[in-house]
Amino acid sequence: MDIQKLLYIDRRIIYLLVAIGALIPIIRPIGLPVVPTAPVKGLFNKIDTLGPDDAVMISFDYGPSSEPELNPMAAAILRHLFIRKVRVLVVAIFPLGGVSMAIQQLERVSQEFDLQYGVDYVNLGYKDGGQAPMKAMGVSIHDVFPADVDGRPTDEMSLIQQVVNYDDIDVVISLATGVIGEWWANLINAQFGVDVAVGCTAVSAPKYYAYLRSGQMIGLLGGLKGASEYEKLLIDRYPEARELYGKPEEAKKSAITGMDVQSIVHVIIIAFIIFGNTMYFALRRSQRR
Amino acid sequence: MRRTLPLFLTFVVGMFPIFAFFVPHRAVSDLNQQLDTWLVIVAAFALPLGVVNLVGSNITKIKRKQKGWPYSIVLLAGLSVMAFYGIMGGEQGFHPKFQYMFVNMVSPLQATMFSLLAFYVASAAYRAFRARNIEATVLLAAAIIVMLGRIPFGDMLTGGRMTPLSEWIMTKPNAAAQRGIIIGAALGAASMQIRVILGIERTYLGKGQE
Numbered sequence: 001m002d003i004q005k006l007l008y009i010d011r012r013i014i015y016l017l018v019a020i021g022a023l024i025p026i027i028r029p030i031g032l033p034v035v036p037t038a039p040v041k042g043l044f045n046k047i048d049t050l051g052p053d054d055a056v057m058i059s060f061d062y063g064p065s066s067e068p069e070l071n072p073m074a075a076a077i078l079r080h081l082f083i084r085k086v087r088v089l090v091v092a093i094f095p096l097g098g099v100s101m102a103i104q105q106l107e108r109v110s111q112e113f114d115l116q117y118g119v120d121y122v123n124l125g126y127k128d129g130g131q132a133p134m135k136a137m138g139v140s141i142h143d144v145f146p147a148d149v150d151g152r153p154t155d156e157m158s159l160i161q162q163v164v165n166y167d168d169i170d171v172v173i174s175l176a177t178g179v180i181g182e183w184w185a186n187l188i189n190a191q192f193g194v195d196v197a198v199g200c201t202a203v204s205a206p207k208y209y210a211y212l213r214s215g216q217m218i219g220l221l222g223g224l225k226g227a228s229e230y231e232k233l234l235i236d237r238y239p240e241a242r243e244l245y246g247k248p249e250e251a252k253k254s255a256i257t258g259m260d261v262q263s264i265v266h267v268i269i270i271a272f273i274i275f276g277n278t279m280y281f282a283l284r285r286s287q288r289r
Numbered sequence: 290m291r292r293t294l295p296l297f298l299t300f301v302v303g304m305f306p307i308f309a310f311f312v313p314h315r316a317v318s319d320l321n322q323q324l325d326t327w328l329v330i331v332a333a334f335a336l337p338l339g340v341v342n343l344v345g346s347n348i349t350k351i352k353r354k355q356k357g358w359p360y361s362i363v364l365l366a367g368l369s370v371m372a373f374y375g376i377m378g379g380e381q382g383f384h385p386k387f388q389y390m391f392v393n394m395v396s397p398l399q400a401t402m403f404s405l406l407a408f409y410v411a412s413a414a415y416r417a418f419r420a421r422n423i424e425a426t427v428l429l430a431a432a433i434i435v436m437l438g439r440i441p442f443g444d445m446l447t448g449g450r451m452t453p454l455s456e457w458i459m460t461k462p463n464a465a466a467q468r469g470i471i472i473g474a475a476l477g478a479a480s481m482q483i484r485v486i487l488g489i490e491r492t493y494l495g496k497g498q499e
Contacts (some may be wrong), residue, residue, distance in 0.1 A: 009414045015412065015414045018411045022407070032440075032445075033442070033445075038456065064395060064396040065403045066403075067400060068404075082376055092393065097391065097395065097396070100396075103388070127329070128333050129332035132325060132328035132332050139325070144329070147310040150383070206463050206467060207467050207471070209459050209462045209467060213330065213468075214468075225440075263441055263442055265407060265439070266436050269410070272415040273418045273433065276419065277418070277420055280420075280490070281420075
């Protein structure tokens with residue numbers, strides 16, 4: 001067979017194989033095992049120590065483009081917090097849809113629990129200015145968000161009366177695309193000392209390891225794998241989570257199911273890389289002869 | 290005056306947060322907080338500035354019938370409709386139609402665009418990832434280990450060794466390299482800021498202000 005032809009294989013063949021590889025696990029899930037890693041356990045174990053007297057801030061710093069990787073993370077973390085009855089403050093710093101992501105995920109998860117808005121959780125909405133509102137919340141969260149996402153005054157909410165600034169927050173979790181997750185680590189953790197964890201897309205994960213290793217972050221969830229590991233920890237630890245993820249409509253949306261697709265596509269890409277290199281060396285050898 | 294006043298303001302506003310960071314006095318921190326509040330307001334002005342720029346450049350494109358001008362009409366229509374319902378929604382911008390368009394139009398469009406990446410990445414990896422020299426071979430080996438470490442198959446094939454190996458690459462060589470990049474970028478940003486504060490770098494004043 002002509003090596004040159006194999007080396008420059010029609011890209012449509014690659015597209016077709018990737019499409020088939022992605023479709024098969026969607027139609028028939030494989031259920032591959034998930035092994036949690038230390039960066040994910042870091043956040044899970046921290047939240048596992050929190051209770052009703054504690055508060056966590058979740059910043060939705062991503063848009064629809066990162067939805068498949070970060071939505072399962074958001075759902076799993078919110079479920080963990082609500083199971084442990086930790087109070088949750090939701091904000092959005094990312095302008096291209098962060099607040100819409102927050103609304104969708106909060107609506108989806110909060111209805112699974114018996115919660116009171118303004119007491120157990122609050123959605124403060126979007127604030128423009130990036131680092132400026134993040135820094136200003138170190139003084140007063142109410143001053144930055146005088147009204148919630150629906151325009152209701154926050155000074156009437158007991159949660160905002162009790163949680164004044166970062167001193168009253170145990171962990172800030174940024175579900176981030178782009179640079180905003182880094183700001184939470186290098187600005188808010190450094191200046192206010194609040195624990196920070198980041199959930200990010202797989203492509204952004206490498207840069208966060210520097211902050212994780214330096215102790216500026218307590219946990220890191222990288223891409224769909226990070227989300228699936230968190231789901232696994234949650235399912236193993238809490239029967240109510242097992243019940244939730246056992247529902248067919250939730251199982252379909254879970255990162256554990258998504259990992260089947262990612263696994264097959266990764267294997268296809270690796271196979272193509274190995275095949276391409278084999279053909280490359282075969283061509284070089286034949287040219288030398 | 291047109292040059293001196295902005296330079297003076299830049300110096301004062303630039304120096305004060307640095308001063309406040311090291312001086313834990315109530316009056317200083319109160320004023321610094323006030324500056325942070327102003328920063329939120331000033332940052333908000335960047336949005337209309339961007340909109341004006343975008344509208345201006347696309348109107349010019351339509352007028353001159355430049356290549357792809359019909360797309361500019363779609364862009365301006367989308368911008369106008371979303372902005373209209375955004376403003377109608379009040380402070381947080383959540384008119385039901387705004388949210389409807391976001392969920393049913395913006396979200397699927399972005400998801401479609403980014404889902405195509407899987408196909409392009411597979412094709413590009415096949416064509417570009419070649420062990421042409423030692424550096425490329427090291428990169429290739431690290432990439433395959435990390436890719437296998439990110440999926441359960443890797444551990445199934447190696448008896449659970451792939452995830453720890455992949456984590457080692459991420460936490461040791463990768464973190465070290467990332468740290469170098471971050472520190473380098475931070476030093477560059479700090480030196481640039483010092484140049485701006487001290488009035489050495491003046492390009493932000495605009496053309497003809499020097």
